[in-house]
Structure formats: structure tokens, C-alpha cells
Amino acid sequence: MQVEEMLPQFPIKEFHPFPRALIGPGAHEIIGPEALKLGFKRTLVMTSGLRGSGLVEKICESMKYHGLEVVLYDKVESNPKDYNVMDAVGLFQQNNCDSFVSIGGGSSHDACKGARVSVAHDGRNVNEFEGFNKSENPKNPPHIAVSTTAGTGSETSWAYVITDTTTDPQNPHKYVAFDDASIATLAIDDPVLYYSCPVDYTAQCGFDVLAHASEPYVSRIDFDPSLGNSLHAIKLTIRSLREAVWNPQSYNGRAGMMNAQYIAAQAFNSGGLGIIHSISHAVSAFYDTHHGLNNAIALPRVWAFNMPVHYRRFAEIAQAMDIDTHGMSDVAAAEAALAAAIRLLRDVGIPERFVDVTADSYSKNRLGQGPTAFYENSKTITGDESDVDRITNHVLGDACTPGNPKECTYETVRPVVDHCMNGDLDDLLT
Numbered sequence: 001m002q003v004e005e006m007l008p009q010f011p012i013k014e015f016h017p018f019p020r021a022l023i024g025p026g027a028h029e030i031i032g033p034e035a036l037k038l039g040f041k042r043t044l045v046m047t048s049g050l051r052g053s054g055l056v057e058k059i060c061e062s063m064k065y066h067g068l069e070v071v072l073y074d075k076v077e078s079n080p081k082d083y084n085v086m087d088a089v090g091l092f093q094q095n096n097c098d099s100f101v102s103i104g105g106g107s108s109h110d111a112c113k114g115a116r117v118s119v120a121h122d123g124r125n126v127n128e129f130e131g132f133n134k135s136e137n138p139k140n141p142p143h144i145a146v147s148t149t150a151g152t153g154s155e156t157s158w159a160y161v162i163t164d165t166t167t168d169p170q171n172p173h174k175y176v177a178f179d180d181a182s183i184a185t186l187a188i189d190d191p192v193l194y195y196s197c198p199v200d201y202t203a204q205c206g207f208d209v210l211a212h213a214s215e216p217y218v219s220r221i222d223f224d225p226s227l228g229n230s231l232h233a234i235k236l237t238i239r240s241l242r243e244a245v246w247n248p249q250s251y252n253g254r255a256g257m258m259n260a261q262y263i264a265a266q267a268f269n270s271g272g273l274g275i276i277h278s279i280s281h282a283v284s285a286f287y288d289t290h291h292g293l294n295n296a297i298a299l300p301r302v303w304a305f306n307m308p309v310h311y312r313r314f315a316e317i318a319q320a321m322d323i324d325t326h327g328m329s330d331v332a333a334a335e336a337a338l339a340a341a342i343r344l345l346r347d348v349g350i351p352e353r354f355v356d357v358t359a360d361s362y363s364k365n366r367l368g369q370g371p372t373a374f375y376e377n378s379k380t381i382t383g384d385e386s387d388v389d390r391i392t393n394h395v396l397g398d399a400c401t402p403g404n405p406k407e408c409t410y411e412t413v414r415p416v417v418d419h420c421m422n423g424d425l426d427d428l429l430t
């Protein structure tokens with residue numbers, strides 16, 4: 001039985017496990033001894049390459065120093081593709097590897113999680129495991145996930161997201177697989193590694209955190225053990241994101257967002273998500289745009305869409321956003337939270353509509369080695385009627401949509417998608 005079938009019928013909710021984690025400055029320095037403790041001998045390292053940062057080379061050399069053999073796959077793409085996963089699986093098998101390390105953000109971690117599931121099933125195509133706990137073999141190679149961005153929290157969650165390139169090019173498919181067998185063996189979150197994250201990615205990843213934190217707080221799953229983490233992650237994001245973006249060497253800003261990412265992912269791990277993520281998945285399926293950027297654009301619209309269902313919860317979100325709600329009604333406080341989210345989006349320099357997203361939305365990194373080529377395949381977003389239609393239909397089939405607090409039909413969701421594409425954010429405040 002699928003989750004969307006269970007939600008309306010059963011009050012039983014499932015708490016999904018987290019991996020062991022090492023958190024704090026210098027944590028990445030002990031990856032070698034930790035890998036040896038886990039029995040690693042020949043490891044496949046999966047990463048996007050992290051151009052110009054030197055992080056991949058440093059971590060690989062540290063592992064080699066401790067006697068580990070390293071095979072490198074550094075071609076993971078943004079919005080990781082099924083062929084990225086299967087290329088890595090082939091490399092793993094050809095080199096008789098026994099373990100995985102992923103270095104980067106959600107793209108690297110998600111591709112690695114998919115590869116591990118595939119390896120555990122003799123190299124079956126990763127697309128066969130779309131959905132909820134589709135893997136049949138619970139044992140797969142051990143995995144250390146080293147994060148370099150504060151966004152997805154994939155290093156601690158049971159979810160991974162893959163773009164299926166075998167579908168009709170005119171109707172691409174990006175899916176979420178939720179699988180307890182995909183959870184990393186060890187997560188490493190070290191704020192020192194976040195310093196080289198470019199300004200734009202820091203901002204966009206930060207809104208992925210805010211989406212992860214806010215969606216389970218209002219989700220129809222309504223999972224009590226997730227609610228505290230949700231609110232604290234929101235608080236950390238509001239207090240840390242601006243500093244992490246505009247003062248990128250700030251330890252407080254980077255550590256605040258690192259912790260926000262980690263606990264926000266633990267909130268949605270069992271508390272669920274909603275159509276902020278469904279819209280993001282759809283847009284990146286068609287346009288290969290950054291997941292966090294998509295979440296940032298969708299978040300204010302989806303908050304406005306969902307508020308009539310949960311004014312009180314959004315009023316509590318307002319308090320977590322450091323808004324003085326004394327004397328406000330729940331409705332007024334919820335609207336203040338929406339205004340604060342829009343203010344944050346503008347303060348960190350994120351485009352306000354999908355049709356405003358261009359190659360310039362991905363700026364040069366601080367080493368001067370840009371514009372980044374990571375999104376060089378992104379297409380121009382049209383936002384016309386047919387575009388809104390196909391994005392809406394993709395949203396309705398997304399695995400995150402059943403958790404949305406407000407009922408989602410073509411008629412209710414299409415205006416939200418249209419506003420994400422073409423609408424003025426100030427319209428939400430009137």
C-alpha cells in the first residue's frame with residue numbers, strides 16, 4: 001500500500017531512522033579513520049567535482065593517507081540523472097569497490113543513494129525503485145555522506161530524487177524514491193566545508209531548508225515528533241541565512257545553516273513534504289534548474305495557498321521567524337510570516353518568478369571561476385499556458401503532493417503554478 005492510500009485511512013504514522021553523524025568544524029578530517037572502522041577498503045567517491053574548491057582532492061587524499069583505495073566518479077549532474085547513477089554503478093562493479101563516499105550537496109548524495117540501492121540489486125536500473133521502499137534487499141554497501149552545502153539534508157534522510165531520462169523528452173519525469181535502505185551509514189556535516197559555497201547557491205539552498213522546515217509543520221501527516229525540529233530549523237534559517245549569504249566566512253552563519261539543514265531534513269523525514277517540493281521537482285524536470293531556487297520561488301505562493309487550512313500553524317511559524325505576534329490574530333500573524341518569507345527571498349537576491357530565471361541567476365563563485373557550468377543545460381522558462389499545464393500535471397503525480405495540507409486538484413493547483421511562473425509577489429500581500 002502506498003503512502004497516499006494510507007494517509008486518509010489510518011492514524012498510524014511511521015518514524016524513519018537517521019544515520020549516525022559527526023557534526024562540527026574539523027569533522028571531515030577524520031573521514032579516513034571512520035571509513036576504516038566501517039570496513040571500507042576500496043571506495044567509490046561520488047561528487048559533482050566541486051570545481052575550483054579543492055575539497056574533493058583533499059578528502060580523497062586524506063582517505064588514501066589512511067590506506068584506502070579510492071575510485072573517483074565526479075560527473076554527477078545537478079538534478080542527478082538516471083545515467084549518472086548507472087555510470088557510477090558500472091564503475092563500482094568494474095573496480096570491485098565495497099563502499100561509497102558522496103561529497104557535495106543533494107545531487108551527489110541522492111545519486112549515491114540510488115547507486116547503492118542499484119548495486120544491492122545486481123545493477124538493476126535505478127528507475128525501478130521509484131516510490132516507497134521498493135528495494136527488496138535491505139543490505140547495501142556502506143556510505144559516508146559529506147555535505148558541502150546547507151540545503152537538502154540528504155545526508156540524514158531516507159529520500160533521494162532522480163531524473164528519469166528514459167521518458168518522452170517532451171514530458172520528462174523527475175521522481176522521489178523513499179527507502180529506508182538508502183539511508184547513509186554516516187553523515188558528516190562540517191561548516192568549514194561550506195565556506196566555498198557560492199553566494200547564489202548559499203541563498204537558494206537556504207530556501208530548500210526553509211521549505212523542508214515549514215512543510216512538515218503544516219503537512220496533513222501532522223507528525224508530532226517532527227514539529228519541534230520544524231520550528232527550530234525555521235528559527236535558525238531566519239537568524240543565519242542572510243549572514244551566511246553576505247558574510248560567507250562567518251562561522252555563525254555557516255554553522256547555523258548547517259544545523260538548520262540537518263534538523264529540517266529530520267523533520268520532513270517522517271513529517272512529510274508538500275507541493276513546494278512537487279513544483280520544484282516539476283520545474284527542474286523540464287528546465288534542469290536548481291532545486292533550492294525552485295523552492296524559493298514556489299514557497300511564498302504555496303504558503304499563501306495553504307494558509308486557510310492552517311492559520312494557527314502559520315502564526316506559530318511567524319513566531320519562529322522572530323515576528324512579534326503579540327496582539328495579532330492567527331490570520332494576521334500568518335500573513336506576517338508570508339511577508340517575512342518574501343522579504344528574506346528579496347534580501348538574499350533570489351529571482352521572484354520562474355520566467356525571471358536566466359543563466360545570470362547562477363553567478364560566479366568567489367574564486368572567480370564562473371559563471372558556473374553546473375546549470376549550462378538549463379532552458380529558458382516560457383511560462384505560457386501549455387507550460388503551466390504540463391508543470392501542473394507533473395505536480396499532481398509527485399510523491400510529495402499527498403502530504404500537502406490543502407487538497408490538490410488540477411483546478412486548485414494550476415493557479416499556484418501560474419503565479420509561480422508569472423505572478424507578482426506583492427499580489428500575495430494585498
